[in-house]
Amino acid sequence: MGFTPRGLEPDRPTHLGRHDGGPEVPNVTNRLNASLERILPEKRLFLRPDDETRFVRLRPLTQLAALGGITLAFGWTLVASSVLAIDAMGAGSSRDGIIHTQAAFEERLTQLSQERDARAAEALAAQNRFTVALEQVSQMQSQLLAAEERRRELEAGLDVVQSSLRDALANRDGQQAVADAAGTDAAADPARRAEVTAALDIVTGELRQAADERATAVQEAEQARQAVAELSVERAQILARNDEILTQLEDAVTVSVEPLDEVFRSVGMNPEDVLETIREGYSGQGGPLTPMGYSTRGDAALTNSETKANQIIVTLDQMNTYRIAMEKLPLAMPVKQSFRYTSGFGRRWGRAHEGVDMAAPVGTPVHATGDGVVIHAGRQGAYGNLIKIQHELGVETRFGHLSRIRVKVGQRVSQGDLIGDMGNTGRSTGPHLHYEVRMKGRAVDPMSFIKAASNVQ
DSSP: OEEOOTTOOOSSEEESSOOTTSOOOOHHHHHHHHHHTTTSOOEEEEEOOSSOEEEEEEOHHHHHHHHHHHHHHHHHHHHHHHHHHHHHHHHHTHHHHHHHHHHHHHHHHHHHHHHHHHHHHHHHHHHHHHHHHHHHHHHHHHHHHHHHHHHHHHHHHHHHHHHHHHHHHHHHHHHHHHHHHHTOOOTTHHHHHHHHHHHHHHHHHHHHHHHHHHHHHHHHHHHHHHHHHHHHHHHHHHHHHHHHHHHHHHHHHHHHHHHHHHHHHHTTOOHHHHHHHHHHHSOOOOSOOOOOOOOSSOOHHHHHHHHHHHHHHHHHHHHHHHHHHHHHSOOSOSOOSOOEEEEOSEEETTEEEOSEEEEOOTTOEEEOSSSEEEEEEEEOGGGOEEEEEEOSTTEEEEEEEEEEEOOOTTOEEOTTOEEEEEBOOSSOSSSEEEEEEEETTEEEOHHHHHHHHHTTO
């Protein structure tokens, strides 16, 4: 078999192509062949059996069609391989992205919690200062009331002294009149007058001291009222800032829960059922109980902040429950090295294909995609060497066509653990991994779990 230029034909050619006596080729085809003759000259493929020579004529149009088909096939293969390689690299980095995103979110939550605690401490300090100021005001008011009471007592005593003085003066005048009338000596009158004057001086001093104490108490009470007003403003500002931080924290955790809800819905699971199942397994309580204290101040701002704080705690508990559930789901990639998707989930050649196929060389490591317990590790029909892992929440994963099994039945594995090597056992046309995910016995698309992991980034 070989190629011979046109015009150098053997003596006895037997044509497999169209002869001169056959139907004529359309004029358009002849013109196209003539135009392409300069670029793609006509070739003849000779076949030489023992007793005769045959040839196949390759005209320019035929050569052009063959070259175009080869070019299209090569280009499609190149594009498909590039897309699959990009998808493989993106899926392989999804787990690292989840860990990085979760760490960044937890760091942000920690910062907001620290700032909230700082504002709460400032609010508590302001509350304490406010309480001290109220106590000072109360003391000042008590002192003011005592000074006022003392002043009233002194005024009452002064009235009594003045009444006694008037009586003494009236009595003196009467006695003076009697003495004058009797002609007696009233030499003792200056001593009595000095006694009355001394008593008046004492009462006047007491009244002046009471007035001074009252003025001081009034001034201190006014200063205490101003301090209480300033502390009230400061306390209101701190409470407003604390409420703002709580609002930001509440919005952050609420927004962060939405993609987690979508993750479970995308894989066909009810988020409420998932949360209830996880809470049943993590519901331990205990410890001594002490009576609950209740505030009697009736502060509406504190009540609002406490309500938001309680809601944040509930949402954070929901996020933590989601985190536990995601750790139990098989969301990781079973193959971390380079591979090529060769078959997806669904109908294939008229039959249901209940998993995805990932092709790579024999011996490529295969990893567990989630925490679970090995329930099968051995050969099973068309699967060849098969590993089954039972996860929580009714999810099971299967790894088929393995060349080597590295786990045993009953062994507990964690996400990312090496469980086997890729192979070509069972009904297989080449080395690859057949990966399945089943929920309560029903096969689901494994790509929904793999893509769900990237939705939380």
